[in-house]
Amino acid sequence: xxxxxxxxxxxxxxxxxxxxxxxxxxxxxxxxxxxxxxxxxxxxxxxxxxxxxxxxxxxxxxxxxxxxxxxxxxxxxxxxxxxxxxxxxxxxxxxxxxxxxxxxxxxxxxxxxxxxxxxxxxxxxxxxxxxxxxxxxxxxxxxxxxxxxxxxxxxxxxxxxxxxxxxxxxxxxxxxxxxxxxxxx
Numbered sequence: 001x002x003x004x005x006x007x008x009x010x011x012x013x014x015x016x017x018x019x020x021x022x023x024x025x026x027x028x029x030x031x032x033x034x035x036x037x038x039x040x041x042x043x044x045x046x047x048x049x050x051x052x053x054x055x056x057x058x059x060x061x062x063x064x065x066x067x068x069x070x071x072x073x074x075x076x077x078x079x080x081x082x083x084x085x086x087x088x089x090x091x092x093x094x095x096x097x098x099x100x101x102x103x104x105x106x107x108x109x110x111x112x113x114x115x116x117x118x119x120x121x122x123x124x125x126x127x128x129x130x131x132x133x134x135x136x137x138x139x140x141x142x143x144x145x146x147x148x149x150x151x152x153x154x155x156x157x158x159x160x161x162x163x164x165x166x167x168x169x170x171x172x173x174x175x176x177x178x179x180x181x182x183x184x185x
Contacts, residue, residue: 021118048065069103
């Protein structure tokens with residue numbers, strides 16, 4: 001979306017490149033990027049902003065992690081584009097409408113490719129970014145403990161389609177029987 005530039009680092013940046021890549025990956029996955037496009041989205045954000053949610057480029061017209069060019073995309077609130085989640089949502093919206101990453105200059109020039117090795121293997125856990133500090137908030141929601149019987153419910157295969165058909169036919173037959181019994185009495 002902008003000419004490649006040396007990212008401006010300010011207070012609130014995501015941290016070192018490896019840490020930033022993991023956090024960007026989580027943000028990108030949370031908004032809908034997946035597969036190879038997930039890695040590409042992370043590499044583009046690293047190329048565009050260096051992982052700095054407060055980055056500004058293009059003479060003050062591109063904002064945040066994915067450097068959303070506000071003059072091209074005025075549908076987004078430029079003051080909120082510094083919020084990592086809002087910026088990720090905007091990036092995914094632009095990507096989805098276009099069907100590609102063609103809006104980003106670092107994609108068109110290939111500058112993002114050098115950042116692909118920084119993208120960690122996909123191991124995602126829930127992540128929320130604090131809008132005030134731009135730092136991740138750990139998900140401390142405990143995983144429930146299940147009894148053996150409860151766990152069996154989650155691991156049981158779904159009934160086969162033929163069993164479902166048999167149950168449906170049986171239920172229809174019972175209903176017909178009850179209906180006919182009422183009519184004949």
